[in-house]
Amino acid sequence: MESLPWEFCFEVKFYPTAPSSLNDDHARYNLFLQLKNDVCTGRLPATIETHATLGSLVAQAEFGDAKPTAEYEQYLRTTKFAPQQSDQLIEMIAQKHKEHK
Incomplete structure (x- = not known):
């Protein structure tokens, strides 16, 4: 048992209605990580359009x-954005990402 790796998981029971109400940067970041995990694993269901926007x-x-670099393409291909990742989703994410500045 002692040689097994420890796993720590931060989870909230209820999502805040206004994440901006969290004053602590670490709390906001941990909430982001939980939401990202919940969406990527399907715990929080979403449409492909929503997955693309969030991704x-x-x-x-x-x-x-x-x-448009090889590193960027590798990032898109290896980062999990949804439970069922597809080439169509990756293309949608890349297209929507170009719109952000």
Whole structure:
């Protein structure tokens, strides 16, 4: 048992109606991580359009402005944005990501 890795999970029981009401940056970031995980695993169901929009916002937050590079393409292909990832979803995310500045 001692050699097994520890796993820590931060979860909220209820999502706040206004995430901006969370004053602590770490609490907001942990809420983001939980929401991202819940959407990506299907715990919170979403349409492909919603997955694309959320995926484009995650890509903007984590990667910055969309840049057509091999690294960017690799990022889109290897990052989990939805329970059922497809080429169509990746293309939708890339297209929506270009619209963010």
